[in-house]
Amino acid sequence: xxxxxxYGSYIPxxxxxxxxxxxxxxxxxxxxxxxxxxxxxxVPAPDQDVITMSVEAARRALLRxxxxxxHIDAVYIGSESHPYAVKPSGTxxxxxxxxxxxxxxxxxxxxxxxxxxxxFVAYGLVCSGKIRYGLAIAADTSQGAPxxxxxxxxxxxxxxxxxxNDNVAAEIEETYSFCxxxxxxxxxxxxxxxxxxxxxxxxPAYFHHTLSCAQGIMKKVGKKPQDFKYAIFHQxxxxxxxxxxxxxxxxxxQWEDGRLSPTLGNTYSGASPMGLSAVLDKAExxxxxxxxxxxSGAGSDGFVIRTTDRIKEIQAKAPRTKQQxxxxxxxxxxxTYAKFRGKILKAx
Amino acid sequence: xxPAKIWREFPQRYRLEAAKCKKCGKTFFPPRLVCNSCFxxxxxxxxLPWEGTLVTYTIxxxxxxxxxxxxxxxxxxxxVVPGLKIxxxxxxxxxxxxxxxxxxxxxxxxxxxxxxxxxxxxxxxAVPVADYNS
Numbered sequence: 001x002x003x004x005x006x007y008g009s010y011i012p013x014x015x016x017x018x019x020x021x022x023x024x025x026x027x028x029x030x031x032x033x034x035x036x037x038x039x040x041x042x043v044p045a046p047d048q049d050v051i052t053m054s055v056e057a058a059r060r061a062l063l064r065x066x067x068x069x070x071h072i073d074a075v076y077i078g079s080e081s082h083p084y085a086v087k088p089s090g091t092x093x094x095x096x097x098x099x100x101x102x103x104x105x106x107x108x109x110x111x112x113x114x115x116x117x118x119x120f121v122a123y124g125l126v127c128s129g130k131i132r133y134g135l136a137i138a139a140d141t142s143q144g145a146p147x148x149x150x151x152x153x154x155x156x157x158x159x160x161x162x163x164x165n166d167n168v169a170a171e172i173e174e175t176y177s178f179c180x181x182x183x184x185x186x187x188x189x190x191x192x193x194x195x196x197x198x199x200x201x202x203x204p205a206y207f208h209h210t211l212s213c214a215q216g217i218m219k220k221v222g223k224k225p226q227d228f229k230y231a232i233f234h235q236x237x238x239x240x241x242x243x244x245x246x247x248x249x250x251x252x253x254q255w256e257d258g259r260l261s262p263t264l265g266n267t268y269s270g271a272s273p274m275g276l277s278a279v280l281d282k283a284e285x286x287x288x289x290x291x292x293x294x295x296s297g298a299g300s301d302g303f304v305i306r307t308t309d310r311i312k313e314i315q316a317k318a319p320r321t322k323q324q325x326x327x328x329x330x331x332x333x334x335x336t337y338a339k340f341r342g343k344i345l346k347a348x
Numbered sequence: 349x350x351p352a353k354i355w356r357e358f359p360q361r362y363r364l365e366a367a368k369c370k371k372c373g374k375t376f377f378p379p380r381l382v383c384n385s386c387f388x389x390x391x392x393x394x395x396l397p398w399e400g401t402l403v404t405y406t407i408x409x410x411x412x413x414x415x416x417x418x419x420x421x422x423x424x425x426x427x428v429v430p431g432l433k434i435x436x437x438x439x440x441x442x443x444x445x446x447x448x449x450x451x452x453x454x455x456x457x458x459x460x461x462x463x464x465x466x467x468x469x470x471x472x473x474a475v476p477v478a479d480y481n482s
Contacts, residue, residue, distance in 0.1 A: 013440050013478070045440060046417065047457040051470065055456040059398075083468055092470065096362040096456055323480035330440065339417070 002126045003171035003305065005133065005164040006065025006314065009277040010056040011157045011264065011324040014043040016337045018152055024334045025147045032152045037238025041265025042325075043332055044156035046340050049083045050139045053158035055096045058135060060318035061160040062097060064169070065133075069098040072162070073131035075105045076122055078114030078269045080187070080194075081141045082107055093137065104131070111185060112234055113295020114138065115159065115269035120301050122163045123172055133164040140268035145193035146343055153237055155265025159273035159321075169310040170280060170289070172303055176217035178209055179299030186297065196296075202240075205298045210234060210244045213300035214292045221304050225249040229287040232258030232275040234294035236266045244292075257282060264325055269295075276305075278321040285309045354469050361471035364398065364454070366432070367391035375432055398454040400428035402474070405438060405446055414460045426452055426474055438474040451477050 017040045022029035032038050044053070054077055062069060075094040082089045090105035108114045108121075115138020122134030139158035144150030163172075184205035187194040197205075210233055218224065225231070231250045233241040238261045245255040258275035267274055272293040279289060284307065291303040338344050359365040360378045367379030371388035377396060382389055405424035408415070415421070422438040424446070438446065439457065452474040459471045 013475075045457075047439060047459070047473065049458060049468075051468075052456050052458055059456075092362075095358055096470070098363055319478070319480045324478070327479035328476075 001168065001171040001173070002123060002163060002165050003168040004161050004280070005067065005167055005169060006061040006063070006162040007160065007277050007280055008057045008060025008062070008064060008318050009157065009159045009274050009321040009324065010053045010060065011321070012042050012044045012048055012053070013328055013330045014045055014332055014340070015040045015329045016043050016332045016334070020332070020334050020337070021152055035239065036153070037242070037262050038152055038265065039262050041153060041155040042157055042267070043337055043340060044141045048156065049141055050077065050079045050081050050158070051083055051089050051092045053141075053156065054089065054093045054137045054139045054160065057139065057158040057160035058093055058097050058137060061135065061162050063318045064314040065162040065164075066167070067133060067162065067164070072097075072099040072133045072135050073103060074122055074125055074134040075099055075103055075137075076108060076118035076134065077137045077139060078108040078110070078116070078118040079139050080109060080111055080114060080268055081143060082109075099135070110299065111295035111297050112236070112266075112268045112271055113293045113299055113301060115273045116291070116293035116301040116303070119161055119163070119273065119303070120175055120177070122161075123175065126163045126165060133162055136161045136163060138269045138273035140270050142266060142268040143187070143193050146338070148193070150194065150196065153261070153266040155267050157264060157267035157270045157274050159270055159277045161273065167310060168308055169314050170283075170305050170307045172305055174217060174221045174304040176213060176220055176302040177299060178213040178216055178302070180209070182209070182296075182298035184296045184298055201236075201296065205296060206234070206236065206240055206294050207244060207247070209298050209300040210292055210294045211247055213302045214244070214248050214290065217292075217302035217304055218290070223288070223304070225254070227288060228254060228290045230258055230279045230283070231255045231290040231292075232272050232279060233292050234272045234300070235259055235261035235275060236271070238262040260321070260325060274321060280307070280311065281315055281320040281322060283307045283311055285311055351467050354467065359393070362456070364396040364428075364472060365393050366396050368394050375429075377432060377434055396428045396432070396434070398472075400426040400434070400452060400454070400474075402438070402446065402448055402450050402452055403427050403433060404448055407443055422446055424452070424474060436471075436473050440475045453477055453481070
C-alpha cells in the first residue's frame with residue numbers, strides 16, 4: 001500500500017512571545033494566552049522563506065526515506081507565501097535536493113490547506129503508478145498585519161513528505177476532501193497581508209469543514225474516534241483544534257501530541273502536516289492516525305494513516321519536530337521582529 | 349546580479365558540489381576549469397558534507413549595501429573536509445559566542461535579493477549546532 005516513505009520538518013530558531021506583541025499594541029496578552037491558547041510563535045530569520053525551509057525539511061525527509069533523490073518524480077509545494085509571484089518554488093527545491101531534471105514540479109495554493117493538497121496529489125500519482133516517489137511539502141512564512149489578531153499567531157515552518165509504494169513507514173489507508181465556497185479569509189492580489197471575517201472564520205468555516213471532513217473520512221473507513229491513536233487537526237491557534245477534537249469525541253491523549261500551535265503558532269499550510277510529523281516522531285508500529293487539514297476559502301483534506309514497523313527505524317535519522325520546537329530557541333523583541341518581517345518602512 | 353551568473357553557480361551554491369581532479373585528485377570548491385596543481389581539465393563532481401569546523405571568522409560591521417540590514421554579521425572560514433575550506437556567513441548565532449574550532453552546520457538560506465524586483469539568490473550559510481543535534 002502507498003504511503004509515507006520519509007518525512008522531515010523544519011522550524012526556525014527565532015521566537016516571539018505573545019506578551020511582546022501585546023505590549024506594543026496595547027492589547028491584553030492574557031486574552032490570547034487563555035482565550036486562544038497561544039504562548040509564543042516561531043519567526044523566520046530575514047534569510048529564510050518558503051524555499052529555504054522547504055529545502056531543509058526535504059533534506060530531512062530524504063535522510064529518513066534513504067532513497068536516491070533522482071527517483072523523486074514530482075515535487076509539490078503548498079504555501080500561501082511563495083517567495084515569487086511568478087516563478088515556482090518547487091524548481092529551486094528540486095534543484096537543491098538533486099531531483100532535477102526529470103521531475104514534475106508544481107506550487108499549490110489553497111490558504112492553509114495547500115500543504116495537504118500537495119500530499120493528496122502526490123499520493124494519488126503514486127497510487128496510480130504514474131510516479132515512483134513524490135515529494136510533497138507544506139511550508140509558510142505566514143503573514144499577519146501589525147496589530148491584527150493574526151499577528152499573534154502567524155508563524156513559520158515546513159514539513160516534507162516523500163510518498164511512495166515501497167519501504168513505507170506509514171501507509172495511507174484513505175483520503176477524503178470536503179470543500180465549499182466560504183470566503184472566511186483571503187488576500188487579494190498585490191496585498192501584503194490577508195483579511196479575514198473575524199468570527200466568521202470559526203463555525204461556518206473552520207469547524208464546519210474540519211468536522212465534516214473528519215466525520216466523512218471516518219464513515220468512509222468505518223472507524224470511530226476511539227479507533228485512532230492520534231488525531232491531528234489544522235491549528236490556527238491552540239483552541240480551535242482542541243474544540244474540534246472534543247466535538248468529534250477525541251480525548252486529550254489522542255490530539256495533544258499533534259497540536260503544536262500553543263508554542264509554534266499557526267504555520268498556515270505547514271500547520272497540520274507539522275503536527276503529523278510530531279506524531280510520526282513518537283508513533284509505534286500499527287498506530288492509526290487521523291489527519292484533517294483546513295484551508296480558508298474553504299475546505300479540508302482528510303487522511304487515515306497507519307504506521308508500519310519501519311517507523312521505528314527512521315524516527316531518529318533526522319531532528320524531531322518537538323525537539324526543534326522546544327530547544328535552541330532565540331527570543332526576539334518586537335523591534336527586531338518587525339525588522340525581520342519587513343514591517344518597517346525604510347527610505348528608498 | 350544577472351540571473352545567468354547565479355544560475356551557473358547553482359551546483360556549488362545549492363548542492364555544495366566540488367570538483368575533484370581526475371588526474372591528481374585535488375579537490376576544488378568552488379569548482380575550477382583547470383587544476384592548479386597538474387593543469388588537468390577533467391574533474392569528477394563530488395558533494396561536500398553539510399557540516400564543518402570553524403577555522404576562523406570576522407565580524408562585518410560596514411557591509412556592502414545589499415547586506416546593510418544584516419550588520420553586524422559574521423563571515424567564517426569553515427573546513428568541511430580535511431584541507432578543504434569554504435567561506436560563508438554564520439547566522440542564528442550570538443556573535444560573542446563564536447569560537448574557532450566549533451562545529452557548525454550548513455543550511456540553505458537566502459543570500460541576497462537583487463533589489464525589490466530582481467531574482468533571489470540562494471546558497472549556504474553556517475549555523476550553530478542545535479541542542480537537538482548534540
